[in-house]
Amino acid sequence: MRILTTLVLLLAGLTGAQALVPKQPKDLVRARLVAETATVAPGSTVTVGIHMAMKPGWHVYWRNPGDSGLPPEMAWELPPGARVGAIDWPVPERLPVQTLMNYGYEGEVTLLLPLSVPQNIPAGQPLHVGGKLSYLVCEEICIPGSSDLALDIPVAAPGTTPLPDPAQAALFAQARAALPIPSPWPSRLTREGNGLVLHLDHAGLTAGSVAEAAFFPYGETVLDNAAAQTLTVDDTGLHLALKPSDPATAPSELPGVLAFSENGTRRAFVIGVAPAAAPAATVMAEPAPASAPVPAPEETLTLWSAAGFALLGGLVLNLMPCVFPVLSIKVLSLVKQAGQSRARVRIHGLAYTAGVLASFLALAGLLMALKSGGATLGWGFQLQSPIVVALLAYGLLAMGLSLSGVWHLGGGVAGIGDGLTRRSGYQGSFFTGVLATLVATPCTAPFMGAAVGFALTQPPAAGLTVFASLGLGLALPFLLLTVWPGALRLMPRPGAWMDTLKGVLAFPVYATVAWLVWVLAQQVGPNGLLAGLAGLVLVGFAAWAWERARFFDGWSGGLARVTALAALLAVAGLVTVLDGERATAGPSLTTGGFELFTQARLDGLRDDGRTVFVDMTAAWCITCQINERTTLSRDAVRRAFHANDVALLRGDWTNQNPEITALLERYGRSGVPLYLVYRGKAEAVVLPQILTEGIVLAEIEKRPGLAQR
Template sequence: MSRSFFGRAAAALLALCAAAMAPTAGAVNPEDLLPVDEAFQLEARAQADGIALHWDIADGYYLYRHRTSAQAGPGFNAGELQLPDGIPHEDEFFGAVETYRGELAALLPGTAEGPRTTLTVKYQGCADLGICYPPQTRTLEVALPAAGGGTSGPAAGLLSGGLGTNPLLRGLGVGGADALPEEQAFTIDAIPDGGNGLLVRLAPTQGYYIYRDQTSFELRGEGLQTGAVEWPAGVDHNDEYFGDTVVYMQPVDVPVQVLREHPDPVEATLVVSFQGCRDEGICYPPMTRSIPVSMPAGQVLEAARTPPPQGVRGSLEEGGPGIVAVLLLALIGGLILNLMPCVLPVLSLKALSLAEGSASRADARRQALWYTAGVLVSFAALGALALALRGAGLALGWGFQLQQPLVVGLLALVMFALGLSLSGVWHFGGRWTGVGHGLASRSGPSGDFFTGVLAVVVATPCTAPFMGAALAWAFAAPAGLAMLVFVALGLGLALPFLLIGLVPALADRLPRPGAWMDTFKQFLAFPLYLTAVWLVWVLARQRGADAVGLWMVAAVLLALVAWAWTRSRMGAPRRWLPIVVLGLLAMAWPLYSLHTLERPARAEAGVADDAGAEPFSQARLAELRQAGQPVFVNITADWCVTCKANESTVLSRDAFREALDRTGMAYLVGDWTDVDPALTRYLQEHRAVGVPLYVVYPAGGGEGEVLPIVLTPQVVRDAIERATEATT
């Protein structure tokens, strides 16, 4: 509660500051502001002791001392930029700083080692009207005395900071035989524009340009993502690579909307992907820049629906093979789900039900068809819910329903009730209740249908091989085609029992009914109890010990209802049915309380169990990657059976930890047991529709490698070696 209070207090304080500033900012007319290169006119001139920098600062404007720097490229051995003392200033953004007004004269000391050099100058300034410009970067070509041009006049390298209007740049070699390094040819900067916007500056050097349509922005920060982009007007350009397109040949400022799921300040990283060329020269390969930004408090804005990836759109437009391949993957993935441990308890009961009816082929066929119907309808309903939430702009993935404690608690109660039935605590209509036959012995199809429903529900914690690609396609495709994928998954799950029911030769191989079945029924209660125990453990991880206590109260009431129901079927229903009704009504209290519990502070639970692991965050990942360190990312969940199997057989073993220690690889673990929008976005960035997700990032930068869903020691060892081979 205290954390929430202080969070609200901080947000209120920031809002108060913003409100105090609002009248000033609101009164500013953008037309009243000078262009940045008129407000701060930059010149650079080579002289005997170095390169002199001079800014003419317009009245009513000022530069920050601590935001001013200069760096020389090849051809000039530079020292540290020498800046005069500035005017003390208490700044609302940076605190106690120094500023310059009127003019600024600085010196970059050093010696010439060639005829010219490229000078990269960075600075930032503001207007007294209350508006600050984004950080500016200017790349200047400066002719040095060694070139024989003396130390005065234009030929000596007197250059203006107005990159778009200076006619001297071409004559001094920009766009000549040697192309500039990409860091000098293209400068990208960004600053927050309030809590819900960014101002991104794209600054190609004179003689270079940036493609508008090849530029994209991605904001990596907890609860943040980019929204609409207001592209400024560019230059129409007929390009041999991209045809008729738009390019930017001069620096432009691009406003980018920031969508956020919470109002709190966030340290984030803006990733800018772009491509550019030299005018009448070479084109650079696609480039990426990561820019740290400190986002202040802002308003919560919902994200618009993300369009399908280009690959999905292409396969939809082309039709045929792409869709058929995806449906085949879905069918195989659903078939493999039958082998997953989370599905086996229910399938064992279904096998028992088919064995019970094996004396009649018609009965076996009926059961198989109704079971298949239950599976298909459930998968279709699950897919429709997922697509509806996707359309509403909510981020989710496979198994999302098990992030809800109420769903986990209800599912555990169902398993507990079925176990009690098989153990003989209660029965329906004088017969043992098995999931394949019973729940309603008077109407067999309903029991078979319910078995299919239950099989789908317990299958969602598992992710089988081949499912990932199919589900990723489904979550991005139009609703109609996406539903076909979910139906194909269901058909794969139901296929073994469907074949047994429809193919007499397979049905004949089932064991014949006999006395052994009663014993087997009672034995099957124990896998169901274990499943209930596992689900209650998940519930404890989600909502703590209080949730377990509430579930136990509900379980006791459920046992009372089952017992009273059986007594009512044996006679005197008027005496026992009120207990059944009251027990069911009483169960509403612990279940409702379970739904209202807050998530406990887990102190990075799920990470503490892994030696050397750190909790995952985009900020920590960006920090490690910027330092050039290799990183192993594990996104997991307590209810994910595949995740736990991988952790037990590979990730918790000494060999894995020794490999991390030997290579210096960081290990980040993200816990998706509960709803976590930041982790969901990370999953979606990697086209993962659920957990587990394993990504290995190489040393020194580069794209991460996504590992298979099911891990083996060899797969993990090879991935670590590939990621660290450059440093070993």
């Protein structure tokens, strides 16, 4: 009981520290809602603006934020019949942040939107419009912020023409001057080697008059945003060299905004056809009914309910295929301790729990720090790196080979992964907890999604409390096993059977290695996969050579050890090339009638009134793969999709994708899986993270009228 009390007090201390977290400065962004006209008439359409003034050195983002960030969004509260259209985005600036390139606004910006006034609104009363503006404001760090905005506009008599508000005339004139206009000259996109060149066929331009050209693509992943954009001007017009993010899939068309300075005046033109802009976020044309869609988890969870969900999710993680083999190995090692004192066995349980908690808090702290710097990441982010996936596969292969008897721990390598997890001392228990955390990150258990999403929107102390609860849930079964004396008495006596079981347990570890290699194959191209497989061979050779050194004395044994270390150095060299061998999305993502997800495609389908099923997945997400094979690929589910004319979109988060990260954060999630059902413009229904055939069929086969009840 003293052990459990200590852990509870630790969590309570973290919660109490929340009071020490500094509040968000109120002057980073000053936002207000303004109208172009002093009055409105029933049935008319007027322009309103969201004016944002940033503190010097800070910026907010454009519709495509670039390498990191999120654009501002407004959740409107409007009277029945009123509608707000999409934002008309001003031309942004290129904003370098270390090695990243973002697109956004410094100083001040006004975002213009059309407001449709209800036809039946009575004259003489004010039209009340407002809502909650959410934004991400960044300098060297990023801080999410929000402002409650409201505006009352007098309603004139029907048939009258709304008059401009003189007080706002200059502001709206400046905002319209910052908008790009359709290009009056033709444009072309050509490919030159691995690069792209955007041509503006305007023969009237001269090299001496044009400077500071920049192109801002509408698509978030089509260009290497941080690459230099080289400008040339000749008799045929302007030419801007661009670098695609993936030369193998470089687009043939590239819609966006081209901006340049001509004789000191900045000009901006829309190139190509802009994708359909998303309507204003969560427009509330009518009061929400009692059974409206559930709000985002961060709005409904409290700190303690999120911690409770995290604890339950951590408990379920112990049954996941990515954690169970490691936990089984540790239980086997505990059998060896059965004859020792109860106090020593309990300390093993505490050491394992400390390893789990330390690694969960370290991962969570790193994730929060990266997100505060503007990175678009979520839970399991480390597995988006093929280097991390390969290293995890190599470490587990070494562990499996040790279980199979290929090599044994020697005193000189006490710091190597498998030895640390299988040592009889407390270090072995601690590092087993670390390994259990690392292999748990690909899995998402029930209750986890909402809890982790909540944690990443809270101040650091509160967020770390939730992650600590998740770690405690993962560690709790093993901890209770060591604390409860009756459980130790039920354990079998050590014997020869343990060697046989140890060999059997190697094969679930090998299966995990095979799965990690499959994940790596989704992340890298053929050359990268070859390097990864060669690394596995070298790890096996290093284990064999190190074991052979035990049978030689003198220089022969030393040579064998040097050979093993040389093989490991070669593995390190192979690993460094993996990140440069990224693969594109594979054809498996578009099987079963699915299309690749883009926000523009989703918006277009919703504008057409279609029902859309969105599947956010990743190759390294075991929960995603289980759901796909046990539910989404079932014939009954596919027939239901076809019979109800459901459009299917699948987003691949195996590698980083800012559009997918933005959608996850919009629904309070920090990682995959995420399953959404849209019916036209209605807000999405969020399905559970563990799917069944019945859950999907029940939602898909709902009549549209019932879906909103």
